[in-house]
Amino acid sequence: MRWMVAGGVLAAFVVLALAQEKRPGGMRLVQVREAVLRDKPSFLGKVVARLPYGAGVVVEESRGEGWVRVRAEEGRAAGWLSASALATDVAKLKGGSGSAEERAGTTSRSLAGRGFDEEVEAKRRAGGGDIALGYRRLDELLALPAYNPDAADVPAFAAEGGLGGAR
């Protein structure tokens, strides 16, 4: 009986380990303006590289809690990042369907691919009024370093406050 229990526990560990150590491979694209690569799968990991929007990466390992180990297609950058930073295909990255020219049109088909974007914002700002004031205030604040926290500073800020103990 004891061996059966032990065998069951072992099997459970193997299943768990397989689930957490998947090796999916495949190419993904960075879908955020800047993705930070860390030296370990943790928000307290040291930032070792940064990849721009649209950069291609190869996923080499996938862990639970949404972390993936990737290697950049171009250059030598490699490390761990959140899977939330990656799109699975180009269409998903660009949004909607059709080319940029098609999407700029006003047919029912082209309009279907539209949504909130830079052009929509520019047209609203051009109208002036309160919304233009709101956008101006937003951009003034976003231009200040205080409103642009860097993920690379997180470990030091946590350590200073005696945090990070759960890891």
Next chain:
Amino acid sequence: MRCLVLALLLAALGCDTVNKGLETVGVKDTVSSKTGVDADAAAAAAKSLGSSFEDMTPEQEYYLGRAVAAEILAATPATGDAATAAYVNRVGELVAQASGRPDVYGGYHFFVLDAEGPNALAAPGAFVFVNRGLVRACAGEDELAGVLAHEVAHVARRHGVRMIQKSERADALLKLGVAEAMKSNDTVALAKALGDLAAEFTGTLVKHGYSREFEKEADLDAIAILREVGYRPVALPDLLGRLDLPGTGGGSLFSDHASLERRRADLAAAIRGWPEPAVTAARERRFAAARDALK
């Protein structure tokens, strides 16, 4: 916060005028009579546009968030203290990095609004707003982190985008905007429709907050984040309990859909048996400096 609510509601009045026709008359009839274009084609395009919210890219969500943020900042400016803003953004970034969605298109940004009511709000695209009055109501960094973690959880779970997807009024605004754009062969009408949608969404969010279900999800995510980072998870129910006291403006925090007392009790039950790390002097010091600068 009341000023903000009032201002946003007033701003949304324009949209209400547009929408009255859509509520009383069939949307299809309204689109046809107002624009003279093929209502079925416009409806099909609007439907695709609406469903594109389902697959909204992080970039599109960012621009939606900018639209909401602009509505909010037009009504209420942020406080001018740069050191406090930097501190709140560092705490926010810490809890955001420990969340289920640390990477968003334009990064997380946290704004302290020049308003007294103890309130906070998360817009899509990772724009988080917290009133000066709420920062001052916090007893320490752990409570502030609890508030910010709750708002980050709304962003991480895309509650804002999902709320728009469910909205029939958003759908109606899109149909009209698409039809107008087809008629005038110009996307200005579509920009206006999307702007109206953003304004109305902001007004709803400020007035009613997220649904009870979304608030509960955000509460539970928030205490998980606090635990992961090493903050005291009990800080969030502690804050909710204190805001519920008479005379402290209780009821306006996040939402009045779920009573603060029920949320506090749910959280207290969830964290039973969890470790309770100590608050360090360094944490107390840096929070006190930021709070005092807001006086």
